[in-house]
Amino acid sequence: MFDFIDEIHEARLTRDLSGARVLTYSDARERLYLSLLMLEAMRQYPNYAGAVSRYAKMSTQKYFAYMPQRTDLHNFIYFVVGGDDAQDKLKDPPAAKRLRASTKIDIKELDRYLRMLSVNGVPTRIGAFLIKLERDLSITNQDYKDIRRVLTYYDNTTRMERKKVITRLLLAARAKLRNSDLIDDFSRFAADNNLETSAVKDNEPKVSTPDLGTSARDMSLYRYLVGVDKLALTKMFLQLASQGKSVPGPYVQAYLPAIKMMDDIVQAGPTYVQNLRVLHKRAKNRR
Secondary structure, rough: OOOHHOOOOOOOOOOOHHOOOOHHHHHHHHHHHHHHHHHHHHOOOOHHHHHHHHHHHHHHHOOOOOOOOOOOOHHHHHHHOOOHHHHHHOOOHHHHHHHHHOOOOOOHHHHHHHHHHHHHOOOOOOOHHHHHHHHOOOOHHHHHHHHHHHHHHHHOOOOOHHHHHHHHHHHHHHHHOEEEEEOHHHHHHHHHHHOOOOOOOOOOOOOOOOOOOOOOOHHHHHHHHHHHHHHHHHHHHHHHOOOOOOOOOOHHHHHHHHHHHHHHHHHHHHHHHHHHHHHHHHHHHHH
């Protein structure tokens, strides 16, 4: 008599604004992408077609409105494509708005994909769609790119390749979407199909991804801190550091002038540190 409960999907991670307040704009972009990869993985298995269809159906329409009665995926899309009111709900609104201004995604193509899933259809050109979305969302995590690549050619993969890619996605979901409305379905999916393996190392950072500036404008200003010749390596430093990943020595060396500047201020004493804190606060307000 309670079968209807299985058809209800209501946002859990973003059900209220306290959940949104812990997310940066980069977090929202990344979680949007991971949610789509999870749906794409489950879509490959007929016994989970119904769950995918119901979730996709609850995720479509009114992307420019915050709707806690919809899915977390719907609200991730809203945070990414919505106006200033959407970014005002996130952890660092000024930084979120700055990144929003440089983020352009094809919402019609995304809506087309979700609507196809909602009727148990088979999306066309899924590889091209995910690659473009990955680029538009500025997804730089190599694990996520590898997951997308395997899912695109899933029918031609071995059993072990499938177990490894689903395990990677499961680890990412546990780290980034632990309280989402999709994690339970995905965990059952992995268990029911025996798709989790201990052969995969957990590389997921346990921290939120800060909205660090790596736009052309930001990097042009970094030249005053690190020098023109170190800009490319500095950009890689910022991207890896924001993901909580280990940073190769050459990238650290490129960013070292900025670190040395900070150390000089600390060595000068508490007055200089306080001045830096005041300047930092003014800079955040200016942004």
